[in-house]
Amino acid sequence: MLFFGKKILIGAAVLATLGTFVFGRDVVSYMKTAGNSVREAVKSEVPVDFEVERARKMVEDLVPDIRRCMHVIAEQQVDVETLQQEMHDSELAMKQQKEAMFTLRSDLESNDTEFVYASRTYSKDDIRNDLAQRFDRFKVASETLKRNQQILKAREKALDANREKLENMLSSKMDLEVQIEQLEARLKSVQAAETVSNLQIDNSQLTRAKGLIRDLNKQLDVKEKLLDAEGKFTGLIPVDTKVEEKRDVVKQMDEYFKLKSGDKVVAQ
Known part of the structure; x- marks a missing residue:
């Protein structure tokens, strides 16, 4: 090698x-x-029908790409729905925290020194520290929610783009399939026309055939003439037929030499 x-x-x-x-x-x-x-x-x-079949194969090869695009869209849909649910849960939790913070804030601004929550007693310092922690967590959750909203918009935009891409791929595939069907119909029409045009007749053979037909017609014409002529002599009354009379040589000589009946003929 x-x-x-x-x-x-x-x-x-x-x-x-x-x-x-x-x-x-x-x-x-x-x-x-x-x-x-x-x-x-x-x-x-390369034959045209082979190229048409190759085009059909190329269109069929689009199916794996379409399926991959559908798989990506399905994953993106799941991600979007999951993020939407997480954001919904986060908004509910933040709403509850906000209500709790304002309750603690109201208590902190009151003149009371002790507060009872769930059968437990808390001082103002406890309320202040808890409110501070809640407020810091709320701000972090609020920032996280904002980021998730931006992420959700980006994912929804990507999902819409891939959906549009999938629709275009499916539409293009259908259009190509129609065009291939039209190509096959045109190819069959052209092949049929080529089959007719390729039926070439040998001129010499055509000439011989014409000559043979002409000779046969001539032979038949001759036979018809012969039959017609023979019909005139067979099976018909011979009206025009005359019997040839016997020659009278003596009479002809008498007339020629001007002889009369009884004259003695002497050669001079």
């Missing part, structure tokens, strides 16, 4: 050297043009 690879490299180098010697600096241009010509020649020899 290594030896074979070396032979290919050496052959390519020899061809490049010869090409440079013949074409000079334009060898690259000539090689590119020749390569393009070869590709176009090979492509022109």
Whole structure:
């Protein structure tokens, strides 16, 4: 294998050297043009029905991409719904905390020194410390909610974009399938027309056939003439037929020599 690879490299180098010697600096241009010509020649020899089938296969190959896009959309939908639920729960908790904070604040501003919550007694310092912690947590939760709202908008935007992408892919796939069906219909029509146009008749064979038919017509004409002529002599009354009379040589001689009946004929 290594030896074979070396032979290919050496052959390519020899061809490049010869090409440079013949074409000079334009060898690259000539090689590119020749390569393009070869590709176009090979492509022109590929049957159209094969190319149509290849186009159909390319459209079918879109299915995995469509399914991947659908999977991504499903994951994004789950993420969006989960974040929406988390934000909803967070908003409810923050609402409860806000109500609790304002209750503690109201108690802190009162003149009372002790407060009872859930059967336990708390001082103003306890209320103040608890309110401070609640307030700090509320601010963190509020900032987290704001960030989650931004994240949710971004995810919803990405989800909408992927949905639009999926719709375009499905629509494009359907359009391509229709176009391929139309191509196949046109191909069948063209193939039918080609089949008719390729039915070429041999001119010499056509000429011989015409000549044979002409000769047969002539032969039939002759036969008809013969039958017609024979019909005139067979089975008909011979009205026009005359019997040839016997020649009267003596009479003819008498008339010629002006002889009368009883004259003695003497040769002079």
